[in-house]
Amino acid sequence: MAIFPFVAIVGQEPLKDALLMSAVEPSIGGVLALGDRGTGKSTAIRALAALLPEIDVVRGCPYRCLPSVPAGLCTVCERKDNRVVEKMAAPVVDLPLGATEDRVVGALDLERALSKGEKRFEPGLLARANRGFLYIDEVNLLDDHLVDLLLDVAASGENVVEREGLSVRHPAKFVLVGSGNPEEGDLRPQLLDRFGLCVDVRTSTDLAERMEIVRRRDTFEQDPAAFIKDWSRKTGALRKRVVEARARVQTVTLPDAVLAKAVELCLTLGADGLRGELTLMRAARARAALSGEAEVSMETLKSVAPLALRHRLRKDPLDDTDAGIRVERAVSELFVS
Amino acid sequence: MNPAAAPSTDRQANREAFERMDAARWGQADLAAALLALMPLRLKGAVFDGAAPELAGLLQDRLTQRLGAGTVLHRMPVSITDDRLIGGLDLAATLAAGSPIAETGLLARADGGVLIVPMAERLPGRAAAQLARVIDTGEVETERDGLSLRTPAKFVTLAFADPDEPGDLLPAGLGDRLAFGLSLHGVSPARPRPETLSPAIVDAARAKLRWVSVPNTIMDALIDAGLRLGIRSLRAPAFCLAAARGIAALAGRDEVTDADASLAAELVYASRANVLIDRSEPPAPPEPPEPDNENTDDVSRPQPEADELTELLVEAVRVRVSLDMAARARTTRQRTRQEVPTGRSGDMVDSRRRGSRIGARAGDPRRDGRLDLLSTLRTAAPWQRIREAPSGGAVISVRASDFRVKRFRHRSEAVVIFVVDASGSSAMNRLADAKGAIELLLSGCYSRRESVALIAFRKEGANLLLPPTRSLTRVKRSLSRLPGGGGTPLAAGIAAAAQLVRIERRKRKAPHVVFLSDGQGNIALDGTPGRDRAAEDARDMARRLKSLQERVLFFDISKRPSAQAELISTEMGAIYRPLPLADAARVSRDVRSLLLE
Numbered sequence: 001m002a003i004f005p006f007v008a009i010v011g012q013e014p015l016k017d018a019l020l021m022s023a024v025e026p027s028i029g030g031v032l033a034l035g036d037r038g039t040g041k042s043t044a045i046r047a048l049a050a051l052l053p054e055i056d057v058v059r060g061c062p063y064r065c066l067p068s069v070p071a072g073l074c075t076v077c078e079r080k081d082n083r084v085v086e087k088m089a090a091p092v093v094d095l096p097l098g099a100t101e102d103r104v105v106g107a108l109d110l111e112r113a114l115s116k117g118e119k120r121f122e123p124g125l126l127a128r129a130n131r132g133f134l135y136i137d138e139v140n141l142l143d144d145h146l147v148d149l150l151l152d153v154a155a156s157g158e159n160v161v162e163r164e165g166l167s168v169r170h171p172a173k174f175v176l177v178g179s180g181n182p183e184e185g186d187l188r189p190q191l192l193d194r195f196g197l198c199v200d201v202r203t204s205t206d207l208a209e210r211m212e213i214v215r216r217r218d219t220f221e222q223d224p225a226a227f228i229k230d231w232s233r234k235t236g237a238l239r240k241r242v243v244e245a246r247a248r249v250q251t252v253t254l255p256d257a258v259l260a261k262a263v264e265l266c267l268t269l270g271a272d273g274l275r276g277e278l279t280l281m282r283a284a285r286a287r288a289a290l291s292g293e294a295e296v297s298m299e300t301l302k303s304v305a306p307l308a309l310r311h312r313l314r315k316d317p318l319d320d321t322d323a324g325i326r327v328e329r330a331v332s333e334l335f336v337s
Numbered sequence: 338m339n340p341a342a343a344p345s346t347d348r349q350a351n352r353e354a355f356e357r358m359d360a361a362r363w364g365q366a367d368l369a370a371a372l373l374a375l376m377p378l379r380l381k382g383a384v385f386d387g388a389a390p391e392l393a394g395l396l397q398d399r400l401t402q403r404l405g406a407g408t409v410l411h412r413m414p415v416s417i418t419d420d421r422l423i424g425g426l427d428l429a430a431t432l433a434a435g436s437p438i439a440e441t442g443l444l445a446r447a448d449g450g451v452l453i454v455p456m457a458e459r460l461p462g463r464a465a466a467q468l469a470r471v472i473d474t475g476e477v478e479t480e481r482d483g484l485s486l487r488t489p490a491k492f493v494t495l496a497f498a499d500p501d502e503p504g505d506l507l508p509a510g511l512g513d514r515l516a517f518g519l520s521l522h523g524v525s526p527a528r529p530r531p532e533t534l535s536p537a538i539v540d541a542a543r544a545k546l547r548w549v550s551v552p553n554t555i556m557d558a559l560i561d562a563g564l565r566l567g568i569r570s571l572r573a574p575a576f577c578l579a580a581a582r583g584i585a586a587l588a589g590r591d592e593v594t595d596a597d598a599s600l601a602a603e604l605v606y607a608s609r610a611n612v613l614i615d616r617s618e619p620p621a622p623p624e625p626p627e628p629d630n631e632n633t634d635d636v637s638r639p640q641p642e643a644d645e646l647t648e649l650l651v652e653a654v655r656v657r658v659s660l661d662m663a664a665r666a667r668t669t670r671q672r673t674r675q676e677v678p679t680g681r682s683g684d685m686v687d688s689r690r691r692g693s694r695i696g697a698r699a700g701d702p703r704r705d706g707r708l709d710l711l712s713t714l715r716t717a718a719p720w721q722r723i724r725e726a727p728s729g730g731a732v733i734s735v736r737a738s739d740f741r742v743k744r745f746r747h748r749s750e751a752v753v754i755f756v757v758d759a760s761g762s763s764a765m766n767r768l769a770d771a772k773g774a775i776e777l778l779l780s781g782c783y784s785r786r787e788s789v790a791l792i793a794f795r796k797e798g799a800n801l802l803l804p805p806t807r808s809l810t811r812v813k814r815s816l817s818r819l820p821g822g823g824g825t826p827l828a829a830g831i832a833a834a835a836q837l838v839r840i841e842r843r844k845r846k847a848p849h850v851v852f853l854s855d856g857q858g859n860i861a862l863d864g865t866p867g868r869d870r871a872a873e874d875a876r877d878m879a880r881r882l883k884s885l886q887e888r889v890l891f892f893d894i895s896k897r898p899s900a901q902a903e904l905i906s907t908e909m910g911a912i913y914r915p916l917p918l919a920d921a922a923r924v925s926r927d928v929r930s931l932l933l934e
Binding site (some may be wrong): 107111125215231 | 379419421422435436437453462463466470478479480481483484485536556557561562563569570571574575578581642711714715716718719721733808810856860918
């Protein structure tokens, strides 16, 4: 099935930014996209797959091991003497609703066990998502225990399986992306703040923008291949930007003054714990790297603050103010002085 | 018509108007079915509200004929389980063969055909989300029971709904993905329906479709009209454009006309319109557009003629919506009159076998619930080499210690239905109380997963102000402006509660009812004033509620506890609590301690 190009998506800048920052700096800790129906949340995330640069993997490795870093290899690749390297598309795994736990974490290979009496591990979706993205649409409809499990693995970067007499651990570093509509049931707060960035996705009510969106969609549906081709140059340019930002992100510096502001901002907002500060800094670095800057400016910090903090504020059930607005208000107060 | 009798009666004119309307409404449904056959992959499907079974059958037949010979048709029961829907392990075949054999689910089997969803309003959110995803991607991904499969699944979805309460016909995420939503309330099943759009016409249109163009003014007007009708989703205008193209193609034109656009807008927008259909109150015009940036040159601002057309489109949709609402009101009134009280509908299931599956554990299936065959096999598998070959020709040796039983989430989800007296002068206080209690309940504990609903009764009847929801966001949005004042139709309030209890129970929820009332009705069930009839009706309805055997909590909100309130509370088998002073915190606390724990 043809995928609508990422670069042709009109509007939705915060969501696109959050996804790109995560592609540059996976340790930001995932993206949660909340908001209206029909806003193209899924479109954006599925489009990301076609945008991301290819990755080097060890041929035949079910966990898509990175050949150049011997420390992170799985147990199979460790034992291999000559590891053949090949390229593959960066994985963006779409977690189907109704997936059972055994397929998510991996389980005993039933066929082998029954026919040959052999105890073999059959890797699951977590293995497939290693070094890529794992997407859960309608995260509020997924069973709680599965969501908790996914968040745990996403945070530790390793999948530990202890079941049916198997004892397996394998690398599972991925960016968790969740989407949901709060009108169909709020998310548990303890789940909310375990995502690095949170985006409030709204449909545009600007007529010109809506017209452009519908027109592009219409052109795409009429002839997907031609449409993708028309946008291929821009896709290539953005891909190059991601590659360059990845190379640069570790060297982006964070001036003390900016760091101090970040800490102050978290304190003012009562954004609990260290997680907020860490995410804020990592996101700011990724943002700076994407725009080709060598150090994080105050502007960059300001621009990522709503994404990184809006879901970490202490919740007052009777306060209706939108969390994003509260963050922006605090930002503007702090940065004036 | 007989010219001699024609001018004499209004009735005749009425009848003719009704017949024209009937034919027009059926015509639209039939057109929708033709458009779906014409462009199944772009338009995805339709939901029909209140269609008589004969009409539903006819629509299915027409659609399959137009799609071509050999089109398969599958029905999706609302109670379908995950393994039947998206596939899984074929247990019988797996056991016979001794190696895993996959079984395709319903969605994969519907590929290239038609999927029928009867009673779609009862479709659980999870099944709806699964269907929605397959509609988006055109394939089923099965990641279950050790299987990992991708199967193509492109089909047309026809959903039929007939909800007891007006409201969403389908779980919202699914409804938005189907192009058309049409009401067939009151459309006669008995009248002959000649086929005007034959399969041959559809085939001819299919060949033409590629060459149909949409003038820019029409495209702009369609998009603008969607926004003015309060439709935020961007799928809707895209469907509208495609449908307009299809309508032109069916008529043999190669350019879309204003009339095509208007018809397309009715088919797509009417079921989605959010703006109140009140003629006296024109919709708020959209924000004045900002000046063009240079990079949006090609997006021309709507010209005057486009504006005019937009008005026309919006008006056409509004007329459609008000006609549909009137037709729905007529048919549902007829139905409620015939309704008889029913008892528990036999949906109580042993709690060991109820709720959603959360895993497996060791146990005896005869005692502890349903056998989880797959886990059992997994447990037995590693031992096959060691154990003796089973006797009697079996392939696998399974022992009692291998048995695994499914674990279910025991508690079914609770729904707290608040029924609030919104009549008279103190209405606002009571509503504020109820609203406060609802918000406290919802914000207090997320992990419990309770939902709440609010019914208010005032003037002539009861209204469901808040359909069952868990979302605090939604509560705040829908309760921000509550109407109050007028007479006290207590009986209607109790009746509405009883009805909602039944609806929720069918969805396998555990409903509880909380009344905030002084127990003194003065409006009878049919909306006429009078204390005696009102009190009698209220008692009848209370007994009916009691027969449903759900837990009910009655807060007497009169200044001094009244005998009448206590009496009605006893009639409905409720726990009685006087509440002379407004106190949302206490209501929420009592609800939690008396009903939920």
